[in-house]
Amino acid sequence: MHAAKSGDAKWKSGHTWSLVYHLSEDHTEHLIDVYRLFFAENALSPTAFPSLKKFESDVVRIMARLVGGGERAAGTMTSGGTESILLGVKTHRDWFRSRHPKARRCKLIVPATAHPAFFKAAAYFDMEPVTIQTGPDFRLDSAEVAKAIDKNTAMLVGSAPSYPYGIVDPIRELGAIAQRHDIGLHVDACLGGAFLPFMRKLGHPIPEFDFSVPGVSSMSVDLHKYGFSCKGTSVVLYRDSALRRHQFFVKPDWLGGAYASAAMLGTRSGGGIASAWAALMMLGENGYMDLVRRTLSYRDRLWKGIRAIDGLELVGEPDMSVFCFRSTKHDIFSIGAKLEKRGWRIDRQNNPPAIHMIVTPNHRLAVSAFLRDLKNIVATEPLSKGKAPAAVGLYGVTSSQTSGANPVESLYRGLESNYE
Ligand SMILES: Cc1ncc(COP(=O)(O)O)c(C=O)c1O
CATH class of the missing domain: 3.90.1150.10 (Aspartate Aminotransferase, domain 1)
Incomplete structure (x- = not known):
């Protein structure tokens, strides 16, 4: 296996500009120690592993506060940015359906710069994505978003920042539009959620992007990018736990016993959850x-x-x-x-x-x-x-x-x- 690795991307020396977020040998060793300690544990059952339950709720609470979440904010840990986005979209679809039971296939309005996971979510959950191109300055024009809304629109999407250009979408304007139409707004802060708040604290002017903006109903923030945790760790967050309810899945009459699952996966790595908690505590x-x-x-x-x-x-x-x-x-x-x-x-x-x-x-x-x-x-x-x-x-x-x-x-x- 060591030999097999020899052809892989060289990230330790900084020759790679994506895929790996490496801090130091020391930091990685600590994450591995923690991962080893919880290697076999399974977050499928918080009652069997109260340690993981504590770590997960701490991570969710810390990340929610970091991005302006208030007392009612809630979320879950997920396996990565894609799962956080899939869940954010599915949750808004189900929230929309609960209020509009007769509505046809619902829509999400997605800037062309948003991550493909939003289009994947639309494909998985049978929704219609409406793509909005950016202007000549590579910025999203919120007026174009407003024009695209109709009675089947369930949610808007913004990025903080988007992957292609690293630009934060006009979240305050999108939030106002979402409020006006009483629909959701998911801000994808997979890249910026663990970076922009610290930039702000360092005194850099950063655009408004988080729950402090009225109308932002959910966010995705990756721990395995600028959170410097191990791969397989992210959070999906909601302004209000009532919205998170639409994310959950329950099957009370299953033959194997009543089943309740908060996120997409069944078995979930205890190592990942523990490493995310440890990264937050260590740094x-x-x-x-x-x-x-x-x-x-x-x-x-x-x-x-x-x-x-x-x-x-x-x-x-x-x-x-x-x-x-x-x-x-x-x-x-x-x-x-x-x-x-x-x-x-x-x-x-x-x-x-x-x-x-x-x-x-x-x-x-x-x-x-x-x-x-x-x-x-x-x-x-x-x-x-x-x-x-x-x-x-x-x-x-x-x-x-x-x-x-x-x-x-x-x-x-x-x-x-x-x-x-
Ligand atoms: C802005 C943004 N959102 C979401 C994702 C998806 O994250 P993941 O690859 O962890 O599923 C990425 C990945 O690069 C991203 O840059």
């Missing part, structure tokens, strides 16, 4: 503030270096440590390919063609070398501006798997080939 408010401060200093160095290179510019005005940059002069994807030849793992995206980056404290090791390579490639390598491909692959598939006459079929084939 504490001061620890997270220090991490955010350091991350922003690496981000600032990257921004300064990128802007100083001929033809390179940031896309839009990102709000935290997630951003992308493009080139007005060169083919950004050939810059990406040349960076990859030098050992960097590069995430690409379209509209506009750009290179995407998520900065973490671990990039301390990488900023200077990355900027040196970038500068060198732009200054010395032939990089004619060609035609950008229609789509580039992210995470699950390679770029070649997104091409072809039938992109949907190519993507299905790409997924299948991952299991060959």
